[in-house]
Amino acid sequence: MGIKTEEFSKAFTRFYFNFFLQAFNFGAVSGIVFGFSRFMLAVNALPQSLADGMVICASLPITVNMVLVLTKSAGGDEASAIFNAAFGNLVGVFLSPALILGYLGVTGDINLGDVFFKLGLRVVLPIAIGQLLQKFVTPAKEFVKKYKKYFKQAQEYCLVFIVYTVFCKTFKEGSDASAGDIFIMIALQFVMLSFVMVLAWFSLRILFRDEPKLQAMGLFGCTHKTVAMGVPLINAIYESNPLVGLYTLPLLIWHPMQLVIGSAVAPRVAEYVEKREEELRQTTKEVDEESDESPEQALQTLEAGESTANEQS
Numbered sequence: 001m002g003i004k005t006e007e008f009s010k011a012f013t014r015f016y017f018n019f020f021l022q023a024f025n026f027g028a029v030s031g032i033v034f035g036f037s038r039f040m041l042a043v044n045a046l047p048q049s050l051a052d053g054m055v056i057c058a059s060l061p062i063t064v065n066m067v068l069v070l071t072k073s074a075g076g077d078e079a080s081a082i083f084n085a086a087f088g089n090l091v092g093v094f095l096s097p098a099l100i101l102g103y104l105g106v107t108g109d110i111n112l113g114d115v116f117f118k119l120g121l122r123v124v125l126p127i128a129i130g131q132l133l134q135k136f137v138t139p140a141k142e143f144v145k146k147y148k149k150y151f152k153q154a155q156e157y158c159l160v161f162i163v164y165t166v167f168c169k170t171f172k173e174g175s176d177a178s179a180g181d182i183f184i185m186i187a188l189q190f191v192m193l194s195f196v197m198v199l200a201w202f203s204l205r206i207l208f209r210d211e212p213k214l215q216a217m218g219l220f221g222c223t224h225k226t227v228a229m230g231v232p233l234i235n236a237i238y239e240s241n242p243l244v245g246l247y248t249l250p251l252l253i254w255h256p257m258q259l260v261i262g263s264a265v266a267p268r269v270a271e272y273v274e275k276r277e278e279e280l281r282q283t284t285k286e287v288d289e290e291s292d293e294s295p296e297q298a299l300q301t302l303e304a305g306e307s308t309a310n311e312q313s
Contacts, residue, residue: 012083017214020207021084024222025062026095029196033058034103036192047177049246050185052104054192056234057251059099061092063226063258067217070262074269076216084221089229093119096233118236123229155228177246189253193261196223212276216269220262227255 012018037051046054064085071081097115106112133140144151177185200222204215230251238244 014080014214017080017208017211017218018084018087020203021062021218021221022088022091024200024203024218025088025224026059026092026099028199029223030055030058030099030103032196032199033192036188040188046185046188047181047246049243050177050181050250053247053250054185054189055103056100056247057189057225057230057254058192059096059103060225060230060233060251061096062088062221063224063255064089064228066259066262067220067224070220070259070266071217073263074216074219074266075213075273076218076220076269077213078217080214081217081221084217088221089226092226092229092233093123097237100237115237118239119233122232122236182249185250186253189250190257193223193254193257197261197265210280212273212280216273219265219269220258224258224262225251225254227251 034055037046037054040046041048041051062085067085068078068081070076072078094116097119101112134144197219201215201219204218204222208214208218231248234248234251235244238247241247
């Protein structure tokens with residue numbers, strides 16, 4: 001409610017920024033992690049399941065709540081955060097499975113028709129019903145608003161239950177990963193997240209040098225990955241695979257890690273945004289003062305400069 005409609009309209013029209021953010025989040029991050037994970041496989045540093053899980057995690061869309069909170073904390077563009085979070089998750093329903101299956105291949109136990117049917121049933125349909133209820137059924141909207149805290153808790157419990165059942169299946173069937181492999185994967189996820197955040201930050205500084213609020217939002221939007229949509233998506237693709245728990249594990253590491261790192265850098269980013277905004281305001285003020293100078297004043301300034309030059313000569 002605190003964000004004006006004009007801000008949303010402006011966020012929508014920032015096509016170049018929106019394209020860069022989504023391309024980096026889906027394309028650059030997944031491509032970098034895919035190449036790195038294949039290298040780790042080649043040197044036998046990781047088992048296949050965890051290496052594939054890193055790629056699956058990197059192919060997921062932007063998280064919603066965490067990006068909004070960190071963007072606000074860092075003084076970033078909140079309207080762009082809301083727009084890109086919603087758009088990324090909508091596109092991710094179709095793009096993430098395509099990326100995952102493109103990188104890792106379609107195995108015999110994966111039916112593409114079933115995958116997209118399950119995603120439609122478990123992800124798209126609930127969102128569509130929720131939006132329709134909010135728009136056309138006022139009592140339902142007021143009920144959700146009144147008990148929002150409890151709905152959020154129920155969502156978290158459901159997500160925990162899904163993760164629990166996924167890992168129960170993995171532990172029952174056995175896995176190819178040891179405790180040491182898992183610790184190595186955790187360290188690698190930290191390295192990967194740190195690397196893509198640094199890469200995103202310098203890219204944003206170059207491409208959007210006069211838009212510090214977009215730089216702040218982009219730092220989180222370019223690199224964060226969703227658990228709320230990611231877990232159901234992974235389960236829909238690999239539901240019959242006994243290693244689905246290990247495919248999910250890298251995401252469960254990346255998600256809290258992005259919160260810890262994001263919370264640590266947000267105050268520094270906020271200081272940068274404030275300082276850069278002040279510099280831009282000062283520059284704009286100086287340009288405006290120069291442009292407001294009358295022709296007579298400009299002529300006098302020019303004549304004064306010429307007379308000074310003649311005296312010196």
